Amino acid sequence: MTSNPTPAHFAKAGPRIREFIVTPIAVVDPPLLNAAGLHAPYALRTILELITDDGISGISEIPGNRSTDEALEAAGKLLVGRDVFQLSEIRQVLTQNFGKETAAERGLTPWDQRKLVHIFSAVEVACLDIIGKVVGRPVVDLLGGRMRDRVPFAAYLFYKYKGAGGPLAFGTDPAATGWAAARQAEALTPAGIVAQAEAMCREFGFQSIKLKGGVFEPQQEVDAMFALREAFGPDVPLRIDPNAIWTLETALNYGKQLEPILEYLEDPVRGQENMATVRKALKTPLATNMCTTSFEDIPNSIALGSEDIILSDHHFWGGLRSSMTLAGICETFGRGLSMHSNSHLGISLAAMVHLGAALPQLTYALDTHYPWQSDEVITAGRFRFEEGSVAVPEGPGLGVELDREALAALHRNYLACGLTKRDDEIEMQKVQPGWRFQAVRW
Amino acid sequence: MTSNPTPAHFAKAGPRIREFIVTPIAVVDPPLLNAAGLHAPYALRTILELITDDGISGISEIPGNRSTDEALEAAGKLLVGRDVFQLSEIRQVLTQNFGKETAAERGLTPWDQRKLVHIFSAVEVACLDIIGKVVGRPVVDLLGGRMRDRVPFAAYLFYKYKGAGGPLAFGTDPAATGWAAARQAEALTPAGIVAQAEAMCREFGFQSIKLKGGVFEPQQEVDAMFALREAFGPDVPLRIDPNAIWTLETALNYGKQLEPILEYLEDPVRGQENMATVRKALKTPLATNMCTTSFEDIPNSIALGSEDIILSDHHFWGGLRSSMTLAGICETFGRGLSMHSNSHLGISLAAMVHLGAALPQLTYALDTHYPWQSDEVITAGRFRFEEGSVAVPEGPGLGVELDREALAALHRNYLACGLTKRDDEIEMQKVQPGWRFQAVRW
Numbered sequence: 001m002t003s004n005p006t007p008a009h010f011a012k013a014g015p016r017i018r019e020f021i022v023t024p025i026a027v028v029d030p031p032l033l034n035a036a037g038l039h040a041p042y043a044l045r046t047i048l049e050l051i052t053d054d055g056i057s058g059i060s061e062i063p064g065n066r067s068t069d070e071a072l073e074a075a076g077k078l079l080v081g082r083d084v085f086q087l088s089e090i091r092q093v094l095t096q097n098f099g100k101e102t103a104a105e106r107g108l109t110p111w112d113q114r115k116l117v118h119i120f121s122a123v124e125v126a127c128l129d130i131i132g133k134v135v136g137r138p139v140v141d142l143l144g145g146r147m148r149d150r151v152p153f154a155a156y157l158f159y160k161y162k163g164a165g166g167p168l169a170f171g172t173d174p175a176a177t178g179w180a181a182a183r184q185a186e187a188l189t190p191a192g193i194v195a196q197a198e199a200m201c202r203e204f205g206f207q208s209i210k211l212k213g214g215v216f217e218p219q220q221e222v223d224a225m226f227a228l229r230e231a232f233g234p235d236v237p238l239r240i241d242p243n244a245i246w247t248l249e250t251a252l253n254y255g256k257q258l259e260p261i262l263e264y265l266e267d268p269v270r271g272q273e274n275m276a277t278v279r280k281a282l283k284t285p286l287a288t289n290m291c292t293t294s295f296e297d298i299p300n301s302i303a304l305g306s307e308d309i310i311l312s313d314h315h316f317w318g319g320l321r322s323s324m325t326l327a328g329i330c331e332t333f334g335r336g337l338s339m340h341s342n343s344h345l346g347i348s349l350a351a352m353v354h355l356g357a358a359l360p361q362l363t364y365a366l367d368t369h370y371p372w373q374s375d376e377v378i379t380a381g382r383f384r385f386e387e388g389s390v391a392v393p394e395g396p397g398l399g400v401e402l403d404r405e406a407l408a409a410l411h412r413n414y415l416a417c418g419l420t421k422r423d424d425e426i427e428m429q430k431v432q433p434g435w436r437f438q439a440v441r442w
Numbered sequence: 443m444t445s446n447p448t449p450a451h452f453a454k455a456g457p458r459i460r461e462f463i464v465t466p467i468a469v470v471d472p473p474l475l476n477a478a479g480l481h482a483p484y485a486l487r488t489i490l491e492l493i494t495d496d497g498i499s500g501i502s503e504i505p506g507n508r509s510t511d512e513a514l515e516a517a518g519k520l521l522v523g524r525d526v527f528q529l530s531e532i533r534q535v536l537t538q539n540f541g542k543e544t545a546a547e548r549g550l551t552p553w554d555q556r557k558l559v560h561i562f563s564a565v566e567v568a569c570l571d572i573i574g575k576v577v578g579r580p581v582v583d584l585l586g587g588r589m590r591d592r593v594p595f596a597a598y599l600f601y602k603y604k605g606a607g608g609p610l611a612f613g614t615d616p617a618a619t620g621w622a623a624a625r626q627a628e629a630l631t632p633a634g635i636v637a638q639a640e641a642m643c644r645e646f647g648f649q650s651i652k653l654k655g656g657v658f659e660p661q662q663e664v665d666a667m668f669a670l671r672e673a674f675g676p677d678v679p680l681r682i683d684p685n686a687i688w689t690l691e692t693a694l695n696y697g698k699q700l701e702p703i704l705e706y707l708e709d710p711v712r713g714q715e716n717m718a719t720v721r722k723a724l725k726t727p728l729a730t731n732m733c734t735t736s737f738e739d740i741p742n743s744i745a746l747g748s749e750d751i752i753l754s755d756h757h758f759w760g761g762l763r764s765s766m767t768l769a770g771i772c773e774t775f776g777r778g779l780s781m782h783s784n785s786h787l788g789i790s791l792a793a794m795v796h797l798g799a800a801l802p803q804l805t806y807a808l809d810t811h812y813p814w815q816s817d818e819v820i821t822a823g824r825f826r827f828e829e830g831s832v833a834v835p836e837g838p839g840l841g842v843e844l845d846r847e848a849l850a851a852l853h854r855n856y857l858a859c860g861l862t863k864r865d866d867e868i869e870m871q872k873v874q875p876g877w878r879f880q881a882v883r884w
Contacts, residue, residue: 014579085579086587088802135577137456137527144763145528295774302744321586328767329774332737360530 014085015052015134020076023047024064025410026417027375028166029343030183032158035214035243036109036437037424041165042417043343047377047407048072048122050130052084058130059402061347061377062122062315063111066420071098071115072122084127084134087321094120106293108270108439110243111342111422112316117294124319125351125398132397139351139398143324143358150389151356154239154365155206156341157196158372159215161431162186166413179203183372190220190227197228200371206388207236208263208365214242218254218442229261237263237365244270244290245441248277255282263364264309267291270440272306279305287311287364289340295326302333309336309364315348316340320355327359338364345370346378349390350398357392377410379403456527457494457576462518465489466506467852468859469817470608471785472625474600477656477685478551478879479866483607484859485785489819489849490514490564492572494526500572501844503789503819504564504757505553508862513540513557514564526569526576529763536562548735550712550881552685553784553864554758559736566761567793567840574839581793581840585766585800592831593798596681596807597648598783599638599670600814601657603873604628608855621645625814632662632669639670642813648830649678650705650807656684660696660884671703679705679807686712686732687883690719697724705806706751709733712882714748721747729753729806731782737768744775751778751806757790758782762797769801780806787812788820791832792840799834819852821845 044064182199393399486506624641835841
């Protein structure tokens with residue numbers, strides 16, 4: 001009735017890492033404004049490809065930074081020869097060699113600057129891609145299986161200068177139409193933000209909207225939120241993210257104004273204590289990717305009650321399996337979970353979609369910068385959104401494959417652009433000489 | 443250089459459950475004493491076998507109880523036809539149909555009486571066994587990979603009446619030697635406990651020792667602990683488990699006495715508040731499998747600081763993947779994790795060993811009743827312990843296979859013995875008429 005021979009493919013160890021290939025790339029990025037300054041004409045990403053002793057390739061994508069790339073290269077020397085299934089051991093090796101980083105090393109910027117979480121995330125996702133291919137299952141099935149076939153994302157609006165980024169820098173392509181035209185348009189006023197939202201939602205079908213705030217004086221950004229409410233009505237959930245540069249008083253004042261129209265308020269203030277104070281004062285749920293950003297931060301978050309929703313990011317939380325653990329913690333403590341993003345391409349998006357499909361609870365549309373990028377590094381080309389959602393890629397592993405010509409071209413961009421790390425303050429100073437980042441501005 | 447075709451074995455879904463076979467068994471169990479009374483001559487277990495549409499068998503073992511068996515049969519009707527990789531969906535289906543149980547439904551006994559966690563654990567472990575066979579990897583590699591090849595267990599001492607259990611009931615086999623003789627010997631005094639410990643450690647090589655307390659007046663049990671310390675010296679960690687039947691005052695008094703010699707004190711008192719009070723008063727770490735027994739209990743455990751170590755049990759925490767999530771929670775909040783057991787055979791032991799090998803941190807030897815059992819239901823026969831540890835089974839999945847003749851014989855035991863659930867109070871009354879379980883006794 002049953003047949004349980006030891007299968008021919010059973011061996012004492014899984015496939016081993018034979019090659020560990022780190023490729024920094026630069027991706028065209030428009031002049032988006034945020035609390036830390038201005039996006040450069042290129043966003044840096046790093047592509048990791050692992051190749052096993054039996055020739056299976058696994059890939060991943062993380063935020064680009066020369067110092068992280070160097071650490072990733074060093075990690076490769078420690079990991080060649082290791083079994084891709086031994087993820088806990090790989091993490092232990094990396095932790096022993098790169099040390100546990102403190103929350104302080106994360107930095108004050110909206111993006112995380114710790115090395116170990118980036119490195120482990122890169123390796124873990126590429127290993128899961130390989131495991132999925134070995135097993136003949138999509139990555140979502142390695143995370144407990146799919147709870148949904150399509151993963152919803154939110155429109156991610158930015159104040160921006162006119163321009164498309166990349167070689168055009170602040171110029172624009174006059175032939176562009178539709179979203180490609182809106183993407184290069186200026187958006188510095190409530191009306192500009194509404195126009196951007198309308199173009200983006202028309203193109204991608206998003207059903208929730210987030211504005212990256214922290215750029216202008218708070219009342220102007222609050223006005224933009226009310227303009228969005230006016231344009232989209234009460235059925236489209238709205239969020240604003242001032243990236244923690246409001247004072248406590250500002251957050252309380254403007255938070256109260258926004259209370260009737262927000263789905264959640266993201267990082268109004270800096271630090272768990274301040275977040276807890278705002279949370280007690282407002283009816284609006286608070287979300288964070290800046291005050292509770294690692295497992296080390298969670299005990300104090302729970303003790304203080306600093307937020308309702310953690311905006312996870314598998315690049316910063318140590319990969320997809322750790323993100324599932326975080327989901328278990330959030331469920332246990334009655335917290336919501338959604339996702340943060342940075343400018344990214346389709347390998348990161350594929351990983352986010354597999355994770356999003358696996359999460360037992362998913363009550364908020366995820367963040368993604370993807371509409372702002374136009375490049376791609378996978379053979380299938382750019383992902384399609386339907387009604388704001390992305391379908392879980394078909395096929396084993398991540399379900400996406402490296403486009404080697406595109407990779408080479410984007411690597412040439414990297415070499416040519418001269419950027420080695422993200423520094424939005426320097427970019428902003430090119431436009432507003434003397435501009436300085438302030439951890440708390442208003 | 444690389445070869446990434448969609449593999450021939452990739453399909454849109456994984457193997458589906460075709461058969462769902464629930465077999466209750468009764469296993470010879472000696473007359474062990476505990477706070478709830480006396481073990482019956484047989485311990486009940488339930489064996490689940492899942493067979494997929496392509497004929498792969500996966501197995502698991504849970505504590506036996508007619509009412510759980512009936513629920514498991516009902517669960518089977520919901521799960522036939524489902525993909526074994528879709529574990530989160532399977533949990534959702536079971537939760538929707540059996541409802542979330544409250545911590546109160548766990549009951550006051552040392553063992554957990556909730557249905558859903560048992561059912562999901564049974565299904566999840568059998569599915570992981572199948573997935574491991576499909577993938578050609580041991581279950582430990584589905585949990586992040588092995589952090590150790592051998593998993594350490596502790597000697598689990600019991601006060602007991604003379605007797606071997608099973609058909610011999612309170613009689614003994616005069617031909618028995620070594621541990622088989624010690625297993626049927628009476629142990630009601632400190633000297634008897636030391637003799638039991640010596641025989642058990644000689645046979646299995648255990649390097650930590652736990653006494654199941656809560657049977658006698660506290661001073662007698664404390665005396666037994668000091669007798670063990672005298673016999674084994676300071677290098678063998680010692681633990682005692684009064685199963686929460688001490689008063690707060692008793693726990694504080696005897697806890698103080700025991701402070702110099704205990705590795706940890708397990709469940710001295712009932713309830714998280716009382717545990718937190720004891721924890722603050724004593725230097726000895728506290729462990730629990732009675733006051734924090736499910737994810738719902740964790741927020742209050744963290745808020746109160748009710749224990750240092752959670753004694754997990756994959757049968758009660760919803761399987762192996764949930765136990766890994768629990769490990770992540772414990773690591774995040776600086777709690778230790780070890781394992782609880784009930785009387786069990788080799789399928790449960792195999793699952794415990796795979797989980798024990800996967801845990802990133804393992805600082806305490808795990809509990810097991812296995813030395814007290816003599817039956818087995820797997821083809822390889824009884825597991826061997828070396829220096830108190832069990833090696834991760836070789837082969838894919840759990841690495842153990844059902845012995846169908848043994849299963850049939852143990853099922854005949856079940857039918858013949860007439861037991862339908864564990865009730866240590868009734869067994870105790872056969873020896874001490876009128877004896878009653880008390881939630882708090884001393």
